[in-house]
Amino acid sequence: MINIAVSGASGRMGQRIIALINQSEDLRLSGAIERSGAETIGKVAGNSILITDNAADAIKNSDVLIEFSNPEATMKHLDITQRLSKKIVIGTTALSNDDVETIRQAAKTCSVLLSPNMSLGVNILFKLTGILTDLLADKGFDIEIVEAHHRNKVDAPSGTAGKIADIVAGHLGISLTDNGKYGRHGVVGKRTGSEIGIHSIRGGDIVGDHKVIYAGDGEILEISHRATSRDTFAAGALEAARFLYKQKAGLYSTSDLLK
Numbered sequence: 001m002i003n004i005a006v007s008g009a010s011g012r013m014g015q016r017i018i019a020l021i022n023q024s025e026d027l028r029l030s031g032a033i034e035r036s037g038a039e040t041i042g043k044v045a046g047n048s049i050l051i052t053d054n055a056a057d058a059i060k061n062s063d064v065l066i067e068f069s070n071p072e073a074t075m076k077h078l079d080i081t082q083r084l085s086k087k088i089v090i091g092t093t094a095l096s097n098d099d100v101e102t103i104r105q106a107a108k109t110c111s112v113l114l115s116p117n118m119s120l121g122v123n124i125l126f127k128l129t130g131i132l133t134d135l136l137a138d139k140g141f142d143i144e145i146v147e148a149h150h151r152n153k154v155d156a157p158s159g160t161a162g163k164i165a166d167i168v169a170g171h172l173g174i175s176l177t178d179n180g181k182y183g184r185h186g187v188v189g190k191r192t193g194s195e196i197g198i199h200s201i202r203g204g205d206i207v208g209d210h211k212v213i214y215a216g217d218g219e220i221l222e223i224s225h226r227a228t229s230r231d232t233f234a235a236g237a238l239e240a241a242r243f244l245y246k247q248k249a250g251l252y253s254t255s256d257l258l259k
Contacts, residue, residue, distance in 0.1 A: 002064060003028050003030035004021055004029055004030060004031075005030055005059050005064070005065045007074075007077055008034070009032035009040070010051065012230055013068045013230055016233075017066055017238065018046045019234075021238065024238065029047045029049050030063075031058025031059060031061055031065075032050070033051070033052060033077070035053060037053075038053070059077065059086055060086075064245055065081050065087070065088045066237050066240075066241055067091065070092065070094070071092060071096065071099050073092075074092040075102060078102070078103060078106055079106075082109060087112070087247070088111070088112050090103065090113065090114045091116070091233070093160075094154075108249065110249055111249050111250060111252070113251075113252040113253065115254040116158070116159030116160050116162065118235075118239075119232045119233055122225050122227075125210065125223060126255070132212075132221070133167070133171040136221075137171065141214040142193070142214075144196075144198075145157075145168075145197065145199065145210070145212055147160065148203070148208075149202060149209075151202055151205075153202060156200040156202070157198045158208070161200070161210060165180055168212075172196075174194055179194045179195055180198055181197045181198065207227040208233075209227070240257065
């Protein structure tokens with residue numbers, strides 16, 4: 001039995017992760033973490049586990065922490081996880097470059113799986129993006145990324161769109177910092193051949209849509225992924241936890257699961 005703590009336990013994702021843990025035969029909820037002052041503190045999350053703002057207590061009784069909160073809380077919980085010699089699955093988005101570097105350093109002594117999207121389909125989309133970008137890099141195709149999420153998502157672009165853009169830039173051998181164009185407004189001039197367009201849509205209860213557009217002269221090739229349920233991401237996070245439970249210290253991604 002693998003003991004799982006969930007950070008962001010009261011959020012949409014946290015609730016679905018906990019629900020699936022409670023339905024599983026090999027996982028047990030051992031901790032449920034929320035921010036101090038949250039209305040859900042002290043309420044039952046599942047299996048008589050109370051939601052707490054004491055992250056250390058929740059983590060010390062667990063084998064793996066599944067982290068879906070905000071960057072600040074994630075960094076604090078990563079430090080606790082490392083000190084307690086536990087393992088952590090990080091699905092938090094909007095992490096800074098400094099945050100990612102801190103995670104890399106922590107992974108030298110701690111087992112960490114970091115992914116902006118836990119969906120199997122999205123991770124296949126990542127692989128396809130690399131393949132298509134290689135095939136079309138010198139064929140004059142312009143590459144644009146469009147993502148759509150619900151009205152309550154606070155960061156843009158999504159972590160998944162950012163990962164797609166990183167993949168495209170890497171396979172083109174260019175800098176995303178210099179060539180990423182996040183939406184367009186006004187007289188922006190002609191599109192350069194090295195631009196990578198990233199565009200965000202927010203509305204309704206869209207779970208998550210991502211599209212990569214390869215636009216050439218006289219033809220357009222698109223690959224896309226549409227999530228219709230958060231259970232896709234929750235189930236992926238649990239698979240990540242099962243995988244990480246068996247791993248030594250190191251930095252892993254969901255692509256390691258696909259192997």
